[in-house]
Amino acid sequence: MSKAIITVSGSTGNIGHELINLLSAAKSSVRAVLRNFDRARPLPGVTWLQADVSDGRVLDAVLAGTDRLFILTDNGPGFGRTQIAMIHAAERLGIKHVVKLSALGASPHTQSPLAHEHWLAEQALEKSGMSWTILRPHVFMQNWLGEVADTVRSAGAIYAAIGAGKVPFIDARDIAAVAAEALLHPEKHAGQKYVLTGDVAVGYESLAQAISKATGREVVYQSLSMEEMRDRMEKQGINTEMIDSYLALAAYQKAGGPTERVSTSVNEILGRPARTIEDFAKDYRERF
Helix, strand or coil, rough: CCCCCEECCCCEEEEEEEHHHHHHHHHEEEEEEECCHHCCCCCEEEEEEECCCCHHHHHHHHCCCCEEEEEECCCCCCHHHHHHHHHHHHHHHCCCEEEECCCCCCCCCCCCCCHHHHHHHHHHHHHHCCEEEEECCEEEEEHCCCHHHHHHHHHHHEEECCCCEEECCCCHHHHHHHHHHHHHCCCHCCCCEEEECCCCCEHHHHHHHHHHHCCCCCCCCECEEEEEEEHHEEEEEEECCHHHHHHHHHHHHHCCCCHHHCCHHHHHHCCCCCCCCHHHHHHHHHHH
16 A cells, blocks of 8 residues: 655745654655755655745645645745645545644634634634644744744844734644644544644743743843834834734734643643744754
């Protein structure tokens, strides 16, 4: 009996990179889709396919012969249409199981344009005839490797607009591990929507302390108002939709309540605790 072919879109990002590693280690037959072939790596069982999935004309060629599919795209404007097109193509081509990387807060009532697009794609997947698993992670720790790492290196400071809000941030490597389980054992996870968080809600003050300990340099947290953060992001050239989505999420996090809620899904699915911010700071200390 031939191995199931697992196609992974978004195969070179923080989640995709780790997911490919895990599926290769599990001796799976993997088709890894990427836009820049320079980022392909020699891994057992992995075939790299250069394609832009936002071009609907290539979807049949990309997905043909696939048994299981992992959907992850960038969050640029209109990404929901791309994901819905992938879902329709997957159903047409007879793909059996789809794992979609979504977002916490995906709903028809969200104030976040990104979360709303994720919800629309979720709806298309749920209405399809395919088996599916939806992953709704909270904020990735790896997001700190961009702007936060830059300001830590340049100013010894972290800037955010969530005040004293606390969030159960999750390491993208744990998200990838859950995705791998859902792809390798779809019968266990079919029809499930998993909220994925770390095991404890923490604030940016705690992150500053964790980075300080890992690097041996003092790092402080400076809380900004929503207006100050918008001005900062506009000066960085970030588009309005991304800024609006970020600030909607920041306001939600600042208010506390549901955004602090911890999920046990990572523990239950992986049989181990989720990685902590201390683990993250230690593993990525060279980036700070």
